[in-house]
Amino acid sequence: MSPRIARIAALSISLMLSACTGTPKGTQPVTGFELERYLGQWYEIARFDHSFERGLDCVTADYSMRDDGGVRVINRGVNLTEQEVDEAEGRAYFVRDERVAHLKVSFFGPFYGGYNVLALDDEYHWALVAGPTRDYLWILAREPELDPGIYRDLIDRAERMAFPVNELIEVEQGEACNDWR
Numbered sequence: 001m002s003p004r005i006a007r008i009a010a011l012s013i014s015l016m017l018s019a020c021t022g023t024p025k026g027t028q029p030v031t032g033f034e035l036e037r038y039l040g041q042w043y044e045i046a047r048f049d050h051s052f053e054r055g056l057d058c059v060t061a062d063y064s065m066r067d068d069g070g071v072r073v074i075n076r077g078v079n080l081t082e083q084e085v086d087e088a089e090g091r092a093y094f095v096r097d098e099r100v101a102h103l104k105v106s107f108f109g110p111f112y113g114g115y116n117v118l119a120l121d122d123e124y125h126w127a128l129v130a131g132p133t134r135d136y137l138w139i140l141a142r143e144p145e146l147d148p149g150i151y152r153d154l155i156d157r158a159e160r161m162a163f164p165v166n167e168l169i170e171v172e173q174g175e176a177c178n179d180w181r
Contacts (some may be wrong), residue, residue, distance in 0.1 A: 021095055021104040021114045022132045027161050029116045033101040035071070037124045038117075039063045042140040044077075045126075045151065046168045050136070055079045056086055058177035061140065066091060073105060078180045080172065085180065119157050128154050134163050144173035 023029060044059035053059065056077030064072045073090040090107035092115055094100070101117030114132030121127070126146060129138045139146070139154050159165045 020132050021112050023102060023114060023116045024130050024132070024134045024161070024163075027116065027118055027130065029100050029102040029118060030120045031100050033099055033117065033120070034124075035098065038101075038120075038127075039065065039071070040142075042127070042142060043144045043173050044138060044171045045141050045146045045173070046139040046170050048135065048137050048164075048167050049169050052088075053077060055081065057172035058180050059171050059173075063092075069093075071103070073107075075107075078177065080176055118161065119154065126150060126154065128158060130163070134161075137163050137165075137168070139168075144177065 040063065042061045042063070044061065047053060047059075057080050059075070059077035062072075062074040062076070064074075066072045071092040073092055074087065075090070076085065076087045078085050088107050090105050092103045092105040095102045095104050095114075101120065103115040104112035105115040106112045113136075114130075116130045116132075117127050118130050119128035124142070126139070126141045129140060130136055137158060139151065155165050155168065
């Protein structure tokens, strides 16, 4: 392979991989982010449907510090129909500035995807999180239930950012989950 073709290939791969850790066009991650306050358990209130979470309810995400300065991510959900727990461990790192809620997360070897907190309660009680594109969206809360007014506000915010909010799936976090917590 010629040096020029090798450089073009390397640049193409680099651009493709950086797009995976980017933010949806026209959105901005939260600034003034404090990771220490974000750590701990979050409940998934709603999400877009994806194969890696399909059929799961009682979904939680637990964030803690790693020894290397990154964030340990434990995502856990239950397929209530099959009575099976599904758990995945990943790692996340800030893309640039640690005061900007733009991270990259990996559950599969060296491959990372964007993790962008687009809206966050001042008390860190709820968050609106997107992946690198508008194909990924989550509403998270510190409690299994979120006030309906706050939920509606988060949907309105996401809609103003051009997310297809009609595709949101509400996640079961009620009594059916109590045996799995």
